[in-house]
Amino acid sequence: MRIHTRRAAAVAAAVAAALSMPTAARAAAVVGQPAPVFSAKDTSGATQSLSAYKGKYVVLEWVNFECPFVGKHYGSGHMQKLQKDYTGKGVVWLSVNSSATGKQGYYTPDKIDALVKEKGAAPSAYLIDTAGTIGRAYGARSTPHMFIIDPRGTLIYAGGIDDTPSTDLADIKTAKNYVQAALDEALAGKPVSTPTSAAYGCSVKY
Amino acid sequence: MSERETIRAGEPFWVGLHLRMAPGWHTYWKNPGDSGLPTRLRWTLPADFQAGPIQWPYPRAFSQGPVTSYGYEDEVLLPVKITPPASLAAGEVTLAARADWLECQEACIPGRAELSLVLPVRAAAAPPSPAWAPAFADARRRLPAEPAGWAFGAQEMPQKVWLVFRPPRSRVPLKDARFFPDQPLVIDHAAPQPLSRGKGAWRLELTPAPNARRPLPALSGVLVIGGAGGQNEAVRVEARILDAGGLKMAGGGQRPPAQEGKR
Numbered sequence: 001m002r003i004h005t006r007r008a009a010a011v012a013a014a015v016a017a018a019l020s021m022p023t024a025a026r027a028a029a030v031v032g033q034p035a036p037v038f039s040a041k042d043t044s045g046a047t048q049s050l051s052a053y054k055g056k057y058v059v060l061e062w063v064n065f066e067c068p069f070v071g072k073h074y075g076s077g078h079m080q081k082l083q084k085d086y087t088g089k090g091v092v093w094l095s096v097n098s099s100a101t102g103k104q105g106y107y108t109p110d111k112i113d114a115l116v117k118e119k120g121a122a123p124s125a126y127l128i129d130t131a132g133t134i135g136r137a138y139g140a141r142s143t144p145h146m147f148i149i150d151p152r153g154t155l156i157y158a159g160g161i162d163d164t165p166s167t168d169l170a171d172i173k174t175a176k177n178y179v180q181a182a183l184d185e186a187l188a189g190k191p192v193s194t195p196t197s198a199a200y201g202c203s204v205k206y
Numbered sequence: 207m208s209e210r211e212t213i214r215a216g217e218p219f220w221v222g223l224h225l226r227m228a229p230g231w232h233t234y235w236k237n238p239g240d241s242g243l244p245t246r247l248r249w250t251l252p253a254d255f256q257a258g259p260i261q262w263p264y265p266r267a268f269s270q271g272p273v274t275s276y277g278y279e280d281e282v283l284l285p286v287k288i289t290p291p292a293s294l295a296a297g298e299v300t301l302a303a304r305a306d307w308l309e310c311q312e313a314c315i316p317g318r319a320e321l322s323l324v325l326p327v328r329a330a331a332a333p334p335s336p337a338w339a340p341a342f343a344d345a346r347r348r349l350p351a352e353p354a355g356w357a358f359g360a361q362e363m364p365q366k367v368w369l370v371f372r373p374p375r376s377r378v379p380l381k382d383a384r385f386f387p388d389q390p391l392v393i394d395h396a397a398p399q400p401l402s403r404g405k406g407a408w409r410l411e412l413t414p415a416p417n418a419r420r421p422l423p424a425l426s427g428v429l430v431i432g433g434a435g436g437q438n439e440a441v442r443v444e445a446r447i448l449d450a451g452g453l454k455m456a457g458g459g460q461r462p463p464a465q466e467g468k469r
Contacts, residue, residue: 028416141240198390206271
């Protein structure tokens with residue numbers, strides 16, 4: 001009888017574990033939960049770890065300079081402005097490129113630095129994720145795909161840059177920028193009113 | 207293009223945007239999935255003409271690693287119903303539209319065209335144009351049908367959501383099925399959709415999107431089923447999330463299949 005009970009308990013525990021286990025193959029960052037930790041090289045060769053930024057807000061921006069959706073947000077200067085405004089307020093802004101080696105959007109670190117300069121981009125760092133490790137951990141599917149992590153390491157936003165899927169520069173003026181809104185609310189100590197949205201863009205070139 | 211070469215006052219007719227993609231390239235469905243952009247039409251019409259929404263043929267899924275999108279390869283005709291006013295002067299009318307689309311292979315290229323169609327107005331009904339009638343007929347075959355005789359329900363499970371359905375009895379044996387959601391942030395587009403047969407109903411196991419809306423809304427979209435003979439059929443789906451417990455299926459005021467199973 002005791003053995004039976006133990007077995008039942010073991011089965012129940014296994015079932016509970018199976019039910020609570022995130023679908024490993026489809027890992028993704030979930031808002032309200034700890035953001036997946038990562039370590040990756042930036043274009044200067046330095047290692048960037050999420051854990052080093054405890055105590056700060058961190059923005060992750062999936063980028064591919066050859067994607068027309070990314071082109072819209074850089075062509076208008078809006079992405080660069082967000083980067084400057086919020087890094088000026090102590091936010092860490094990490095641009096991440098998960099293009100596999102040789103795929104569209106993949107560049108050598110020197111070339112990336114040149115492009116970042118040419119575009120007047122101002123991320124805190126640009127991470128090279130050719131293996132797609134960070135991209136898969138976050139479930140990044142498109143460029144741009146945006147994530148915000150709070151000072152305790154909790155994901156507080158996942159989704160699109162704004163609410164107007166298009167490649168048209170003219171739409172930026174009328175779009176609601178979710179990242180801007182979320183950062184403003186978070187920095188003011190308020191809860192994020194739109195913590196998730198549908199990302200839109202080109203596919204990440206894993 | 208227009209299905210008919212001439213039009214008549216008060217009689218709706220169909221026009222279509224025909225997109226032909228280079229091999230390996232695709233354009234997008236109304237819900238593009240993880241990436242992409244739906245094709246869009248902005249009309250400039252003569253006074254009192256009305257254009258309906260694009261009628262979307264069912265799409266196919268394109269996967270690049272963990273990224274899954276919905277769209278069309280090869281070619282597609284997107285039909286739109288135009289309703290002219292009840293009275294029209296003799297002569298011609300010009301229908302103009304700006305079309306915007308995104309075409310992707312690995313790279314993506316936005317496309318745009320200013321299109322116009324000049325159609326003579328006649329007193330008698332024109333026959334369908336022999337040049338385009340087959341393309342319209344083909345597009346219509348791929349439009350999701352209203353689910354007459356079908357029953358749908360959805361049930362939320364830990365980490366999963368089941369789309370439970372029962373086809374009409376007359377249907378040919380079903381071999382596979384795929385659900386295309388018409389909204390983002392509901393299901394994970396890239397997750398497999400295993401199909402199984404339960405008591406009197408089929409079950410398609412879907413995975414909620416990582417940051418899915420909560421509570422999960424009704425599953426709305428298109429179910430494409432493959433018959434054993436290789437033919438495809440698409441039906442419109444609107445499946446409410448049912449309370450836990452029991453596979454009582456609700457759907458379009460139809461008879462619950464559980465009852466049918468007991469007979």
